[in-house]
Amino acid sequence: MAPPRRSRRSRFTLLLLVLASLTVLTLDYRDTAPVRGLRSVAATVFSPVRSLADTVGGPVGNVWNGITRYDGVRAENRRLRQRIDQLQGDRIRSEVDARELRQLRRQADIPFVGDLPKVVAQVVSGPVTSFDQTFEIDRGTGDGLRKDMPVVTDAGLVGRVVRVTGDRAAIQLVTDSRFRFGVRLTRSGEVGIARGGRDGRLVVDEGVSADTDVKKGDTVTTSGVDGSVFPPKVPVGTVVSVRRTDDRTEKVLEIQPVANLDGLTYVTVLLCDGTCR
């Protein structure tokens, strides 16, 4: 059994470390310079290591996925072969369609991106733990990226830039519960606050009054209200459930994100931080 004096000392050390952790948490929550600086140093030191890790670990992950999803890969392979045959037949028709599409796009373009400056980025690594809700892309400050810039796919909102170095950026998914942003119900025009919920969904539990006409299947976009970091009318998702708050004054909506957040390969970063209108 350890002597009482040593035990007292270890408890004192534990107390100090717990207080230190809570201090760091508080400083980080307030986004203070010391923690930002430490993050920047850590990102710079580990950036080459992460690149190496991606190079080394990528094949490891691929091998593992090949082993664990062998049956799925075979089935997918079969489907893809059938698809190739079909696509070869469709190719000639597609050339005509593509010409028409180019003409149409010149008229309309992608509605929610429009003329906003943007950069396409490749996803280079996914979450690092089961609790992580971020991924990394191969673009950084050198490409004009800044913190809080919106990240989308052609389907809709994916997340925002939360950390950026010279050639990389970390993207926080919309499903992270720390991620709060304004949304608008397209049918009623009502504005609410969305945040990450459970099972890869979003929850809107502020701002939608109880008498708002909203039902399953309604679509939701970014609000674009003053102070929002996101441009308006970026598709966010569809309502999958509606209920009232306990005090019955507001409605709580569950939203299924419209963008597929699993297996992202390419994303588009809109180069505006609160200036997209």
Place this chain on the structure above:
Amino acid sequence: MVTFARVALVVFVAIVVQLSFVAPITVLGARGDVVLLVAIAAGIEAGPERGAVVGFAAGLTFDLLQAGPAGLSALAYTLVGYAAGTFGSAVLRSSWWIPLAATVLASALGVVVMALLEAVFGGAPVTVGHLPAIVLVVAAINALLSRPTRWAVRRALAPPWRDRPSLR
């Protein structure tokens, strides 16, 4: 100072292993956490105080590389390192399976503590139904890597704590 550098090297290697080999692999939708294992190994090998200190250092370094709240892993790994060390100091009989069992239990504890802290501090929400899978995966991977990690931590912390109670 030499001990500090050796511990820093172990933490660095653990983070590289986590990023390179553990993070890309998902089993039942969960990923392992070998940085947590360093804290557990330090606790088992060198007692609660060293377990807490190494856990804090490893957790804080890991936090700074993620976009989540800095200090969350530091707090969780500190508590788990301390708990593993307390368990290690309390065990009188030495046997090969005791450190392994301690690693599995401490890993499970670490996941639960992380989930609780994530819930309290508004981090990534984890459904209760998904938690057993994360516990299982983290505990299994940490059990597999327990022996080499404890060896590395034991070497890193060797002097002047070589004579401390240990489960090895």
